[in-house]
Amino acid sequence: MADNWGFVLAAYGLAAVVLLSYWRFLARRERTKTPRARPPRARPGVSDPPAPAVSEPLAPTSGHPRSKPASRPPLQ
Amino acid sequence: MIRIVGGLALAALAAGLVMAFGVAPRETTQGNVQRIMYLHVPSVWVAYLAFAVVLVASITYLVRRLEAADRLAHASAEVGVLFTGLTIATGSIWGKPTWGTWWTWDARLTSVSILFVMYLGYLLLRGMVEDRERGARYAAVLGIVAAFNIPLVHFSVYWWRTLHQPPSLMKPGPGTMPGVIVAALLVNFAAFSLLYVYFVAKRACLLRREAEAA
Numbered sequence: 001m002a003d004n005w006g007f008v009l010a011a012y013g014l015a016a017v018v019l020l021s022y023w024r025f026l027a028r029r030e031r032t033k034t035p036r037a038r039p040p041r042a043r044p045g046v047s048d049p050p051a052p053a054v055s056e057p058l059a060p061t062s063g064h065p066r067s068k069p070a071s072r073p074p075l076q
Numbered sequence: 077m078i079r080i081v082g083g084l085a086l087a088a089l090a091a092g093l094v095m096a097f098g099v100a101p102r103e104t105t106q107g108n109v110q111r112i113m114y115l116h117v118p119s120v121w122v123a124y125l126a127f128a129v130v131l132v133a134s135i136t137y138l139v140r141r142l143e144a145a146d147r148l149a150h151a152s153a154e155v156g157v158l159f160t161g162l163t164i165a166t167g168s169i170w171g172k173p174t175w176g177t178w179w180t181w182d183a184r185l186t187s188v189s190i191l192f193v194m195y196l197g198y199l200l201l202r203g204m205v206e207d208r209e210r211g212a213r214y215a216a217v218l219g220i221v222a223a224f225n226i227p228l229v230h231f232s233v234y235w236w237r238t239l240h241q242p243p244s245l246m247k248p249g250p251g252t253m254p255g256v257i258v259a260a261l262l263v264n265f266a267a268f269s270l271l272y273v274y275f276v277a278k279r280a281c282l283l284r285r286e287a288e289a290a
Contacts, residue, residue, distance in 0.1 A: 003102075003107040003108040003109065004107065004108065004109040004173040005108060005109075007109050007112065007169050007170065007172060007173050008108055008109055008111050008112055010169050011112045011115055011116070011165075011166045011169040011170065012112075012115060014162075014165055014166070014169070015115050015119075015162055015166065018158065018161070018162055018165075019158075019162075019271070022155075022158055022275065023275075026275070026278050026279060026282065029282055030278070030281075030282055033282060033285045033286060033289065
């Protein structure tokens with residue numbers, strides 16, 4: 001009987017493609033489901049400006065700067 | 077741990093290829109095309125194993141309502157469907173040069189196709205039911221019912237007159253194959269089993285993460 005190497009290669013090639021595709025599917029899905037690690041913060045160097053001191057928690061704002069009540073002109 | 081199993085599976089698959097192409101002799105009747113057996117038979121073994129795990133995990137889920145058992149059943153069914161598909165495809169490729177046809181409605185081929193479609197339905201059912209707990213319950217029932225097809229597939233070659241040959245290895249009584257062919261087959265059994273464990277562990281881990289994120 002002829003050896004039919006083409007059929008052997010087709011069977012093994014197909015198996016390789018199927019198994020690799022499933023492995024890639026799992027790996028890709030794992031990447032999308034894993035929360036990304038935050039990039040490490042650079043160490044503050046000599047030339048870096050000092051970080052502003054946080055004195056009190058900030059109240060939620062609309063995003064627009066507001067003047068302090070004492071500096072506002074009285075309503076006419 | 078999963079990575080170690082993956083590495084072991086990769087090494088075992090490489091060893092399996094060496095055994096199949098380098099160590100196992102050319103079969104006298106079929107020629108080199110018989111080497112497809114080292115891929116086809118371990119694939120169906122993994123499919124049997126996967127669906128047996130689905131059966132046990134489904135019963136466990138119904139009895140004890142363990143989420144982990146449900147995830148194991150889901151992962152194992154998915155990997156089982158993958159390997160059943162591979163079994164059908166490689167069998168078809170092997171059938172063309174040896175039987176002269178890609179496909180025939182013989183008892184083994186038909187019963188394997190039914191098994192494949194049933195577990196494909198199992199996976200579709202999981203995706204269709206929106207309530208997760210209800211979907212898991214329905215899937216567990218289907219996982220138990222579908223498992224009755226496994227002995228039907230295995231013994232179909234004894235119960236009906238088929239074109240497909242009877243089992244060469246998974247049968248009672250003394251073996252008829254030369255030792256070196258059995259050894260090559262066993263190495264590939266081990267490699268495919270490790271690959272199954274790796275895939276199922278990875279998939280179950282992903283399912284847990286998805287459940288936690290939901």
